[in-house]
Amino acid sequence: MDEVDNVANFWERLKQGMARTRTGLGDRLRTLFTGREWHEDLWDELEEVLYEADLGSGTIEYLLGQLRKKVQQERPKTADQVLQQLFEVMVAELGEPRPALTLDPGGPWIWLMVGVNGTGKTTTAGKFAYLLQQQHKTVILGAADTFRAAAVEQLVEWGRRAGVEVVHQASGADPAAVAYDTLRAARARGVDLAIIDTAGRLQNKVNLMLELQKIRRVVEREYPGAPHEVWLVIDATTGQNGLSQARIFMDSVKVTGIVLTKLDGTAKGGIALSIYHELGIPIRYVGVGETAQDLLPFNPRDYVRAILGDDNEPSR
Numbered sequence: 001m002d003e004v005d006n007v008a009n010f011w012e013r014l015k016q017g018m019a020r021t022r023t024g025l026g027d028r029l030r031t032l033f034t035g036r037e038w039h040e041d042l043w044d045e046l047e048e049v050l051y052e053a054d055l056g057s058g059t060i061e062y063l064l065g066q067l068r069k070k071v072q073q074e075r076p077k078t079a080d081q082v083l084q085q086l087f088e089v090m091v092a093e094l095g096e097p098r099p100a101l102t103l104d105p106g107g108p109w110i111w112l113m114v115g116v117n118g119t120g121k122t123t124t125a126g127k128f129a130y131l132l133q134q135q136h137k138t139v140i141l142g143a144a145d146t147f148r149a150a151a152v153e154q155l156v157e158w159g160r161r162a163g164v165e166v167v168h169q170a171s172g173a174d175p176a177a178v179a180y181d182t183l184r185a186a187r188a189r190g191v192d193l194a195i196i197d198t199a200g201r202l203q204n205k206v207n208l209m210l211e212l213q214k215i216r217r218v219v220e221r222e223y224p225g226a227p228h229e230v231w232l233v234i235d236a237t238t239g240q241n242g243l244s245q246a247r248i249f250m251d252s253v254k255v256t257g258i259v260l261t262k263l264d265g266t267a268k269g270g271i272a273l274s275i276y277h278e279l280g281i282p283i284r285y286v287g288v289g290e291t292a293q294d295l296l297p298f299n300p301r302d303y304v305r306a307i308l309g310d311d312n313e314p315s316r
């Protein structure tokens with residue numbers, strides 16, 4: 001598939017995946033603004049819609065503050081014009097578009113998957129493996145979630161689907177030892193990328209955080225400069241609650257990028273706006289389903305367009 005097809009395809013899948021957020025948040029905003037005179041009373045209504053979309057007070061205040069500035073400067077007559085301004089404020093709120101993911105030569109590059117219980121770490125590790133395998137990179141997966149036998153089996157199944165090797169030990173083994181084995185195998189096989197899956201961890205489980213730090217130390221010791229990416233996986237369906245749980249990882253491990261999963265299962269997809277505002281780490285991928293192809297690069301303008309836009313074209 002060439003680049004143009006890919007972009008169109010991503011856009012279709014994003015739009016489809018975000019249908020619930022579009023009908024929830026998007027339709028409410030469009031109804032609020034379309035075909036009306038701009039009126040001061042609309043501020044309150046707008047605020048209410050944003051609250052109901054679970055954007056969180058900090059993000060909402062900031063968005064409204066930015067929008068007020070624009071309204072004061074540009075003095076729009078119609079609410080449609082304000083909607084257009086809101087569109088731009090939201091895009092700006094999500095930061096710069098991220099460069100496409102590429103693996104430079106000189107690997108193995110080492111990635112860690114971290115995040116709260118059930119957010120989609122294992123699934124995303126599998127999707128990444130599949131994606132990079134499609135790009136003719138060699139990948140190895142490490143099953144450092146050893147708490148449950150099922151967790152290992154799940155990653156092995158993803159390895160089979162993606163056609164990549166999975167390094168694992170019996171359940172109950174030391175996760176740092178599995179990480180170590182994975183790095184050894186990565187070096188021995190000369191792969192481009194090793195992705196280490198870790199267990200779901202809740203913020204009050206201090207010992208589990210320490211264990212994650214132990215995995216990190218093993219990786220750092222084996223490969224100075226690694227891990228090259230630490231992906232914090234956040235479940236969009238959990239809204240503000242998921243965001244506050246995710247914050248603990250920011251303090252414990254150095255997160256480099258966020259994957260926002262399950263956008264397809266929620267009307268709370270507006271949470272992406274809070275994530276960058278609150279955590280200061282860009283969302284780089286989104287999950288829009290359970291299959292290997294359901295991982296899309298995150299483009300701020302396309303994302304806002306999938307919620308608010310009325311046209312059918314991707315932005316690139």
Ligand SMILES: Nc1nc2c(ncn2[C@@H]2O[C@H](COP(=O)(O)OP(=O)(O)OP(=O)(O)O)[C@@H](O)[C@H]2O)c(=O)[nH]1
Nearest residue numbers: 117118119120121122123200261262287288289290
């Ligand atoms: N609809 C949808 N489901 C997803 C997505 N990503 C993951 N899932 C599903 O969410 C569930 C949990 O995913 P896992 O990958 O097991 O999550 P995890 O973070 O590894 O879970 P633990 O290892 O238990 O902490 C599975 O049923 C996945 O199929 C997504 O983008 N969309």
Ligand SMILES: [Mg+2]
Nearest residue numbers: 121122145151
């Ligand atoms: Mg898992």
